[in-house]
Amino acid sequence: MKHIILFSVLYLHWIIWSGKFDAFHLSLGIISSAFVTFMSHGLFIERKKVSTKIIAESIRFIKYVPWLLYQIILSNIHVASLVLSPKMPIEPKIIKYKTKLKSDIALVTFANSITLTPGTITADIIDGEYIVHTLSRKVADDLMSGEMEDKVADIFDEA
Amino acid sequence: MAVLAVIFIVTGVFFFTTATIGLLRFPDFYTRMHAAGKGDTLGAFLTLAGLALYNLHHGFSFDAILISIKILLIALFIFIVNPTATHAITKAALNCDVKPWEKKETSK
Amino acid sequence: MESFFIYIAMFLCLLVILALYRGIAGPTVLDRIISISAIGTKTTIILALMGFIYKRSDMFLDIALAYAFLNFIATLAAAKFFRGRKSIIPGSRYIKNRGGK
Numbered sequence: 001m002k003h004i005i006l007f008s009v010l011y012l013h014w015i016i017w018s019g020k021f022d023a024f025h026l027s028l029g030i031i032s033s034a035f036v037t038f039m040s041h042g043l044f045i046e047r048k049k050v051s052t053k054i055i056a057e058s059i060r061f062i063k064y065v066p067w068l069l070y071q072i073i074l075s076n077i078h079v080a081s082l083v084l085s086p087k088m089p090i091e092p093k094i095i096k097y098k099t100k101l102k103s104d105i106a107l108v109t110f111a112n113s114i115t116l117t118p119g120t121i122t123a124d125i126i127d128g129e130y131i132v133h134t135l136s137r138k139v140a141d142d143l144m145s146g147e148m149e150d151k152v153a154d155i156f157d158e159a
Numbered sequence: 160m161a162v163l164a165v166i167f168i169v170t171g172v173f174f175f176t177t178a179t180i181g182l183l184r185f186p187d188f189y190t191r192m193h194a195a196g197k198g199d200t201l202g203a204f205l206t207l208a209g210l211a212l213y214n215l216h217h218g219f220s221f222d223a224i225l226i227s228i229k230i231l232l233i234a235l236f237i238f239i240v241n242p243t244a245t246h247a248i249t250k251a252a253l254n255c256d257v258k259p260w261e262k263k264e265t266s267k
Numbered sequence: 268m269e270s271f272f273i274y275i276a277m278f279l280c281l282l283v284i285l286a287l288y289r290g291i292a293g294p295t296v297l298d299r300i301i302s303i304s305a306i307g308t309k310t311t312i313i314l315a316l317m318g319f320i321y322k323r324s325d326m327f328l329d330i331a332l333a334y335a336f337l338n339f340i341a342t343l344a345a346a347k348f349f350r351g352r353k354s355i356i357p358g359s360r361y362i363k364n365r366g367g368k
Contacts, residue, residue, distance in 0.1 A: 115242035118197040
């Protein structure tokens with residue numbers, strides 16, 4: 001199953017990036033996509049329980065993206081104002097954040113969301129604790145309020 | 160549509176500028192990481208979105224749509240990849256015990 | 268509209284030179300790495316703009332994508348290489364703590 005998905009994704013990318021639709025390029029795409037699928041099939045991990053939930057998860061994830069974009073723009077403006085102000089009122093700190101998420105994909109999504117939001121960088125996960133570097137007190141408080149974690153937990157049904 | 164594209168591109172370049180100024184001004188490695196890693200991501204995304212919009216303003220021919228899809232794919236790629244690189248470098252720094260800079264009043 | 272793209276590209280080149288200062292003067296190796304990574308992102312944008320200036324978007328966009336890939340892989344490889352090495356901090360001669368954690 002995962003081979004078919006990987007092959008389709010690769011072939012779609014081949015079609016978009018080559019931009020030619022004659023028989024020679026299309027068949028060359030099939031050959032190279034199949035070769036890459038064969039070479040890299042050990043790299044991808046299959047999810048433990050594949051079920052019909054995956055469609056609902058995708059829909060909820062797409063709903064989550066605009067909210068994330070809005071947050072990113074807001075906090076980017078915050079960081080820009082920090083950079084441009086002459087006195088530069090920053091208070092960098094390393095904080096630990098205990099999480100309630102369990103599955104790998106939820107952890108990765110949450111970590112990437114934290115890193116994308118300016119002012120916070122995820123450095124490591126040790127035993128379900130994120131080690132986060134924060135730039136100022138405001139963004140640390142934003143993270144500690146746990147709103148983003150609730151949203152991620154909501155996507156993957158881990159409330 | 161061209162006006163909208165110009166607004167997007169100028170906003171993106173503004174974020175690029177703040178990222179570079181932050182890279183020059185901030186006191187230590189971690190804070191520079193904040194400025195460079197994230198200002199660049201949003202700046203690149205906005206600039207490429209503006210370019211994709213401008214590309215469509217002559218009309219929706221097949222080639223134009225294909226090029227816009229390519230531009231958006233590059234933007235998506237940068238959007239996924241930049242946090243990953245940021246995270247990798249920060250983890251390398253933490254493993255080497257690079258001390259974070261703190262405010263003068265709080266440090267002992 | 269072309270002149271607008273040219274001005275934007277020139278401004279980005281100026282930003283690249285400013286970021287290069289951090290790459291040359293940065294006290295630690297990691298400062299240099301993030302400086303190079305930021306320059307790579309800006310170069311991707313400049314390549315996309317050049318495609319519009321020369322009206323050859325199809326060609327320049329492929330180059331831009333390849334540049335973005337190379338930039339990412341170079342950053343990851345450098346971060347992996349320097350993980351757990353004391354040589355990051357200037358002034359320390361010995362190598363300890365190899366292998367992380």
